[in-house]
Amino acid sequence: MIARWLRELALGVRFAATGGRAGWARAVLTATGVGIGVTVLLVAACVPHVATAVEGRSDAREHAHPGSEHAVPKAADTLKVARVDTEFRGLNVYGRLVQPDGEPSRAVRPPGVRELPGPGEMVVSPGLKELLASGEGELLAERFDGARVVGTIGEAGLTGPGDLAFYRGADMFLDPEATWQVVRVDSFGPQRPAPEEELPAELVLLALVVLVVLLLPVAMFIATAVRLGGEARDRRLAALRLVGSDIAMTRRIAAGEALFGAVLGLLLGGGTFLLARANADRFSILGHSLFPSDIQPSGALTAVILLAVPVCAVLVTLFALRRVSIGPLGVFREGSDSGRRLWWRIALLVLGGLALLVFGPKVRGSSGGFEVGIVTGVVLVLLGITALLPWVVEWLVSRAGGGTLSWQLALRRLQLSSGPAARAVSGVTVAVAGAVALQMLFSPLEERYTSFAGEPGERESIVASVGVRDAGHAAAVMRRFESMEGIRSQFGFVQAEVTEEGAPEPDEQGWRPTLSLAVADCATLRLITAAESCADGDVFLAAGTEAEPDPGTEPAGRTAVRPGDRLDLQAGGPFVKGGPEPLWWAVPADARPVPVDGGTLMWTGHPQVLATPGALDVGSLNSAALSVISDPEPGAADAVEHVRNAAGLATAQTFVWDTRDEQTAPEFALIRTGLFVGAVLVMLMIGVAMVVQTMEQLRERKRQLSVLVAFGTRRATLGASVLWQTAVPVVLGLLLASAGGLALGRTLLWMADASAADWLAFLPLVGAGLVMVALVTLASLPVLWRAMRPDGLRTE
Secondary structure: OHHHHHHHHHHHHHHHHOOHHHHHHHHHHHHHHHHHHHHHHHHHHOHHHHHHHHHHHHHHOOOOOOOOOOOOOOOOOOEEEEEOOEEEOOEEEEEEEEEEOOOOOOOOOOOOOOOOOOEOEEEEOHHHHHHHHOOOOHHHHHHHOOOEEEEEOOHHHOOOOOOOEEEEEOOOOOOOOOOOOEEEEOOOOOOOOOOOOOOOHHHHHHHHHHHHHHHHHHHHHHHHHOOOOOHHHHHHHHHHHHOOOOHHHHHHHHHHHHHHHHHHHHHHHHHHHHHHHHOHHHOOEOOEOOOHHHOOOOHHHHHHHHHHHHHHHHHHHHHHHHHEEEEOOEEEEOOOOOOOOOHHHHHHHHHHHHHHHHHHHHHHOOOOOOHHHHHHHHHHHHHHHHHHHHHHHHHHHOOOOOOOHHHHHHHHHHHHOOHHHHHHOHHHHHHHHHHHHHHHHHHHHHHHHEEEOOOOOOOOOEEEEEEOOOHHHHHHHHHHOOOOOOEEEEEEEEEEEEEEOOOOOOOOOOEOOOEEEEEOOHHHHHHHEOOOOOOOOOEEEEOOOOOOOOOOOOOOOOOOOOOOOEEEOOOOOOEOOOOOOOOEEEOOOOOEEEOEOHHHHHHHOOOOEEEOOOOOOHHHOOOOEEEEEEEEOOOOOOHHHHHHHHHOOOOOOEEEEEOOOEEEOHHHHHHHHHHHHHHHHHHHHHHHHHHHHHHHHHHHOHHHHHHHHHOOOOHHHHHHHHHHHHHHHHHHHHHHHHHHHHHHHHHHHHHHOOOOOOOOOHHHHHHHHHHHHHHHHHHHHHHHHHHOOHHHHOOO
């Protein structure tokens, strides 16, 4: 029996391949639709390898961090490294200062770096090199103080071709014993992995919904594409019955024709994927880019795609012909009087809703084990919404009437055959329904996992911290911040971490509690405190401010600094191993408490002690830094870039904060990026799918259109009828999708224990669907004009 089936399928493939121009046109349309879907599926199959490859290269350039258990002793091949990451107009720039302990040729090198840069030199990634050479990168180039590019980082040291990264030779001596931001390394590579934290249940839910919403339209699109073909195939099937083929054999031959188009689609999709893969390094999405070698589909998933698409073509065709009577005199479909069955469509919705209600409490309780149930529920609900569309279209058009001539032509066509029109927009329906539900879930979770550096209502400020050696150096650095473009005003003070006498000893990793001390002139102190009088030599204590070291290091019952307390000025920071000898300084007896501006100082560590230069020499502080707070002008987008340029990258103690910055949890950001990329691909696929479906319908109706034109029907009327034929199913599909998506979204919000941020979020999606209708109509007009030619009247 299997051999007979294979022979009949092969006969159908032969008919499709030798069916002349019309047969190849139908096969090409089917292959185009299937090929687009296969391309998207192959891209999805690459996700596991992409994640592994990018993470592997990112880990390869990792090095020991401050707080590592085992300090690396100085040796001929060791390298001192300091982190100097920066940003430029929303793009992250990976940066490290490097300085060998011995000969540069013997020192360990980061991956992708052939030779270590010396002082005033740097090696950069190709992406950063291109940016610095462009007009847009002129502002960024100022940040490197004229450092000369002497090399390029290879692929092994980059997360992607567009990665912005540099290694710069340190101009000053880096001392890991005195400065906690500097670390000595003897190798690069993955560090000891931190304990893996489970992804929050609501993010798992979001990821599952994203996966279903992006992949389900692709599967439906492929299933719809293999059903292309109409009257020409019907005549051929009738001829097969006339020469003695039974019904089952005829259906299998028809499935073989669909199989031919599906196999062509596999080849087309694979070729498109390979072409896109070869040019992947030319594109960047949301700051992310990939090397072609990263884009390798999983072998198991590829095998599933290669097997599932042809099988889907055969099964879908056999399923579609179940309501078709193929006889020697023609092909007859079940009459419209019987109507479409509604019960199983409702059953899909009910079963999906029950699955979500059963497994929803597990999401709310974060108990796990809900993944399969949630995916099943969402899939059933979306399929139920889509399955309702043909029934709704048939029910509505059977009761509609009247109107303009173009409306009546479109209505009559839908009354005769509403199935193809409804199938053509099934992808839009399921995509919009999923997108509405996803938008409802996404918005509150985005608020939950996204925050701003500053709180609403606070003054917008840009805070920079630059390491300084003494008062003269601090004054020179401060002059760099003066008269910056986009900055209204700024002030600064020197700050350092100190340790109280009697504080707990450093823990096993060298971390210890510290206090923050600031040195500023009286003019600055009047800006950040409520001191009624101030003279050089005065010392102030922040009123009511207690020590605030890193969480977990502060013993209970710690009190605020008091006059007479002794502070170690050489503490150098919260982390130290083998630091310099203590240098004790006693808080003067006349030091008085003053209220401080907590909103301004929250970005500088809330100094507990504030001294004037006459009371404390900046040069006596270890790892001191100049903190500069700048107020940007309204609308000055590049103000923070000018502050970063003034801060520079020459020292490891350089940090810049913008209170206007948006901070997103990395797990959520990853899901958001995947959603954006997938949505773009799916929307392009749906648009092309609708064009292909419309072109196929026009091609099959070529003779009827020519007859209408011959009887005097205006082309504008026929064009409007095509618009109505596309718009009616789409509008009904969008209404169903909006209602079903809102209900599904409300259920997902209940699972995530969140509230809807905007119940009207579906309106832009509905608008996008209507715009798509207009674009599809415009794209199909050239085919429509050709179908109206008089040669369409010819027949055999």
